[in-house]
Amino acid sequence: MQMSQNNHSTFETTEQEDLILDALDRWLERDVRPHVLELEHADTYPHAMVEQMKGLGLFGATIPEAYGGLGLSATSYARIVERISTVWMSLSGIINSHLIMAACVSRMGSEAQKADYLPRFATGELRGGLALTEPDAGTDLQAIRTLAVRRGDHYVINGTKTWISNGIEGSCFALLVKTDPEADPRHRGMSMFIAEKGDGFTVSRKLEKLGYKGIDTAELVFTDYIVPADRLIGLKEGRGMQTALGGLELGRVNIAARGCGVAAAALNDSVAYAQTRNTFGKPIAQHQAIQLKLGEMATKVQAARLLTYDAARAYDSGQRCDMEAGMAKYYASEAAIDNTLEAIRIHGGYGYSKEFHVERYFRDAPLLCIGEGTNEIQRMIIAKQLIERNPV
């Protein structure tokens, strides 16, 4: 064990982690950072980087070694996501919902499903995603309408999913459906399938976004899409909501880590810029008004990290961690939003320029308060857990 000396984290890292993080840092500086502005502003998919990510093993980061992955803990994974997000948050989206899908299969799938899918996820041969949200149901997932009807040894699925990350480039999705639309409570009628692209599964459109450019977000339509019954995750109906919520715990740690990365990038750029921009005969870093901003931004980054790595540790220990993951996701995403606006203020007119990175951080940050459960919902989860853990 040793203490990390870089400014990403003040937490202990293992030797294996150091090797992975060093390789990742070298790749980010050499092959990613120089190309971000061009790819971002042209909204171009980073195919070459995806191939390099396969080489780094990132598609198998949290997949158990027995299935060909790196078998990293959520803590190590959070460090990877944080680092990627300090350079280009979009890239982390390529592996995030892929690994949530892998976690759904790993935690809830049958042995045959794990053996069949996890090794192909680990190499990136199969590219996963998470298809939960529908045009009329996001936060209220139990209101989804996509329907799977059993016909002998297969199911026939009809419905529409929207806002699906990796929807165009991905090949295989954790698809949340209703298998019993009359069930009471509603979640008992929900199931999750491993849905590979094929007949009846179409990408109806690419969605245009404020930020999170370069990577694909799409609407998916299922029309009499046939999926074999052995692709029902866990081979049992009625466990879809549980599977999705379990996957989203890892998802919230990953969003929190993205928040740390974006908040830190805004801080780092601001610390550097404030020392080189002069007004009234001195660097703006020497004006107290700017120092107050930097002090607040740095404190938010550190607080976000403490919450994020605490949540990751709770996840790794196997304990229930919706409160910890909710706090981390909520705080780190708000820190990213606050810091990116402050970074624009510190950069003055240049903060508004597409030649600098800070306007991109500012466009990316708001997604973090929406994805994997909105921040309104996170605060309600935290409160419910507080009450449950402290009965009177």
Ligand SMILES: Cc1cc2nc3c(=O)[nH]c(=O)nc-3n(C[C@H](O)[C@H](O)[C@H](O)COP(=O)(O)OP(=O)(O)OC[C@H]3O[C@@H](n4cnc5c(N)ncnc54)[C@H](O)[C@@H]3O)c2cc1C
């Ligand atoms: C870029 C991007 C990528 C995405 N990727 C994916 C993906 O890969 N897979 C996927 O399945 N989804 C994805 N999503 C969808 C995302 O998860 C949903 O947008 C999110 O869950 C919110 O759902 P909604 O948009 O339907 O908002 P709504 O649920 O309609 O919420 C609207 C507002 O009402 C609030 N609200 C709702 N219910 C309550 C309540 N009970 N109490 C208080 N406030 C409430 C919400 O917090 C929000 O402020 C993505 C979204 C974006 C923008």
